[in-house]
Amino acid sequence: MSIWDRAVSIALGKKADEIPVVLQVYALVLKRFSGVKEYEYYHNVKLQLEAKLAFQRRFPEVINIGMGTYPEHGDFVGPIPTAFGGKLGWMEDSPPYIAEYPIKEPEDVDRVAEAGLPDPRAGVASDVLNMLEYFFKCFPRDLRNEYGYVDGVMCPGACVEGAALAMGYDKFLIWMRLYPDALHKWLRIATDWYLKYCEETEEIVGPCKVLWIGDHSAHMVGKEQFREFILPYLNKVFGKYKGALRVWHNEGSVSPILEEVDKIDAEVWHFGAFDDVIQCRSKTHFCLQGNLHPPYFSKYTPREVEEKCRELIMKVGLGKFWLSTGGGMAPGTPFKNIDAMVNIAKKCTSELLKR
Amino acid sequence: MSGTPATDIVINGLTPGLKKVGEKFETREYFLSELIFAAHIMNRCMKALEPKLKEDAEKTCSVGKAVIGTVKGDLHDIGKNVFITLMRSSGFDVIDLGVDVSSEKFVEVVKKHKPEILGMSALLTTTVEYFKIVIDALNDAGLRDKLYIMIGGPPHVSAEEVGADIYCNNAFVGVEKALEHMKRTKMESSKE
Numbered sequence: 305m306s307i308w309d310r311a312v313s314i315a316l317g318k319k320a321d322e323i324p325v326v327l328q329v330y331a332l333v334l335k336r337f338s339g340v341k342e343y344e345y346y347h348n349v350k351l352q353l354e355a356k357l358a359f360q361r362r363f364p365e366v367i368n369i370g371m372g373t374y375p376e377h378g379d380f381v382g383p384i385p386t387a388f389g390g391k392l393g394w395m396e397d398s399p400p401y402i403a404e405y406p407i408k409e410p411e412d413v414d415r416v417a418e419a420g421l422p423d424p425r426a427g428v429a430s431d432v433l434n435m436l437e438y439f440f441k442c443f444p445r446d447l448r449n450e451y452g453y454v455d456g457v458m459c460p461g462a463c464v465e466g467a468a469l470a471m472g473y474d475k476f477l478i479w480m481r482l483y484p485d486a487l488h489k490w491l492r493i494a495t496d497w498y499l500k501y502c503e504e505t506e507e508i509v510g511p512c513k514v515l516w517i518g519d520h521s522a523h524m525v526g527k528e529q530f531r532e533f534i535l536p537y538l539n540k541v542f543g544k545y546k547g548a549l550r551v552w553h554n555e556g557s558v559s560p561i562l563e564e565v566d567k568i569d570a571e572v573w574h575f576g577a578f579d580d581v582i583q584c585r586s587k588t589h590f591c592l593q594g595n596l597h598p599p600y601f602s603k604y605t606p607r608e609v610e611e612k613c614r615e616l617i618m619k620v621g622l623g624k625f626w627l628s629t630g631g632g633m634a635p636g637t638p639f640k641n642i643d644a645m646v647n648i649a650k651k652c653t654s655e656l657l658k659r
Numbered sequence: 660m661s662g663t664p665a666t667d668i669v670i671n672g673l674t675p676g677l678k679k680v681g682e683k684f685e686t687r688e689y690f691l692s693e694l695i696f697a698a699h700i701m702n703r704c705m706k707a708l709e710p711k712l713k714e715d716a717e718k719t720c721s722v723g724k725a726v727i728g729t730v731k732g733d734l735h736d737i738g739k740n741v742f743i744t745l746m747r748s749s750g751f752d753v754i755d756l757g758v759d760v761s762s763e764k765f766v767e768v769v770k771k772h773k774p775e776i777l778g779m780s781a782l783l784t785t786t787v788e789y790f791k792i793v794i795d796a797l798n799d800a801g802l803r804d805k806l807y808i809m810i811g812g813p814p815h816v817s818a819e820e821v822g823a824d825i826y827c828n829n830a831f832v833g834v835e836k837a838l839e840h841m842k843r844t845k846m847e848s849s850k851e
Contacts (some may be wrong), residue, residue: 395759398732398783473738477692478699524691560687599787599816 307557308452311367311626312549315591319622321657323649326593327358327576327628328553331399332635341397346377349435353442356441360447362639365646367451369593370516370574371632373443374459375435378428380518383501384466384494385425388416403494407471410479410486413443417489421497424504436508450553456513456548458505464537465521467494480529487533495537499544512548515570517541522565523556542569545609549577551593555631557609564586577630581620592620595630602637613645617652665711668704674748678699681831687719691737698741701748721752723841726768727778728756730789738812742778749834751776762789762796769802775844776837780821781812788819798822807840809833827835 305313311326313319334346345352360366370451371380378392378400385402386392393403407413425433433454443454453647464471468476479487506512521534539601550569555576558565565573566588573590575581577597579592596612604612612626627649633642680697683689705712725729725746729739736758746753754772756764775796777797781787790810797803808823810816811833818826824840 393734395732398786401734473691474695474699474740474758480692481696526692528688529690529692560690 306450306452307365307367308450311573312452315549315624315626321538321653323617323622323627324367324570325628325642325646325649325652326364326367326369326626328370328372328632329368330632331376333633333637334359335397335510340412342399343394343396346394346400347519349375349377349438349541352376352435353439357444357447359450366642369551370459370518373451373453374457374516375432375439377431377435377461379432380461381466381469382428383432383461383465385470387422387424387429387497387501388427388494390427390470392428398526399535400519402469402472405470405475407470407475407490410483411492411503413486413490416419416493421500424497426635429501429504433504433508436505440508452514454509456506456510457516458509458512458514458545459516459518460502460505463495463517463519463541464491464534465500465519466498466556467491467537468521470494476521477524480525480533484532491533491537495540498541502541502544514549514551515542515545516518516551516553517570518553518576520554520556522554522561523558525561525610527561527564530561534597535564535567539567539569547659552590553631555594566590572626574628575630580617583622591626593626593628595628596638598629598631598634601629601641602634604641606638606640609644613648614652617656622653622656662726665708665716666715666780668708669748670714670750672839673701674751677745677748678831681829684829685831692742695737698744701744702808705744705747717832722838723776723844724751724752724754724774725776725778725837725843726752726754726756726765727780728760728765729758729780729782730793731759731761732789733781733783734758735780738782739780741776742780742811742833745830746778747832748775748813750840762793765793766796766800766802769797769806775841776807777831777838778809778810778811780810787812787816787821790816790823794822798800799843807817807844809836 311324314322314324331342331345334355335342337359360368381402382392385406388406390402390406391404393401405536439454448454501597522530549571551572552568552570553574557576557578559579571591572593574593575595577595581595587638677697680689680693684694718798727739727743729736741755743755779790779793809825809827810818810823811827818827827836
């Protein structure tokens, strides 16, 4: 059984004899791994792939999920906003951002509705998919087999949050009260395009086996708004890929709405440091991936890493748990801390199995 | 009510309402959504009241002057904007530098406007380090000592570590601390 197959079995509750270390190590860390600033990292697919492979070879016991082993080029924020005419802004050493919002007024929603759905390769999607083709061609077979990378893996970026990014978070939240009908109309259009983009991605990587969606919109709202404006659209996408391993990444705290969050149709939740693991365990169905606070993790000594990981593991126990940071790895995280995490996961596993 | 001074509307009408929203946000009864909507209402009201407030301002003094911006490399402005709205409604004269502000710009504006307070915001873990860069630049320019430097944003950073005076995890706490600072400063200067 490969490392990935074992991690999937754990996630699905079929096995409970291991604590996989599943991280999300991406541009913020890897740019320094490859010795360049972020802009260059995002624009050089060869360098990007080399950095990801070098990281994987350095940490053979770690699974690097989501953007960690996927092309990064505005892939998280960009697809929905730029497909509808928004512009992506680039900075020298920070992630890209939406420089121009395509949805400014409710009339803009009517305009995009009349225009029909854009091509699935519109905007930055085209660059991301070209890079994905390169990954598909060049990603070493041994790593694909062992870690489940690339083949059937889809990370289409922010979904409901992508629609929010096309208008700005503040407008997204304000429209929930001022223009709920226009917002629903926009969310329907954006989700339909997103699904087309997913289909286009499958043309490259093959039928979906893993769907990784980063979407932080849930932590901005209460139960009613989550139920009305977020859950139906997220589940429209997740629901289409039943049978794949579906991962929802959101490190924003959602403790007050856990009963609603539980309705998200995914198997794994990459959760944040400000939600309590016991509460999340008892109130949701997910395999939990988390949740050491990344900035703290980057400053701990290896001994502290061991202590904090042990504390967490002993709380959650074996089964339906992937040890990770609560969100993407912070820049400047010492590699010895990742080593310490891997070691303590093994130690704790054998201790728990003996009990 | 017709004839009510604009400042009264802000101080006795809008601000307590906004404060209540802040309290409910703290206890997690309200979320970012409610906070943003409250700030939106506040902004609309402030815009409508602006001409009257200007008239009143000529008759009264501002609580103090603050320069506020999101640091270089970071474009997140929701928290900063809520903070600015609250600071203005509490009587501060605020210069909003926007987002992606360089240390040179912070130094230039502080030198020119001589604020009592400098507020810096960052959300990304990568840009939090920039707080220290700005504070070092202010130190080098000999401007640090006269400033009360406030930092904010979700990443939990230590004010001490970057050389700031205080870290505030939300805009409401920020305004309280700013007002406390101004009160302290005025008491100290009246003793002198």
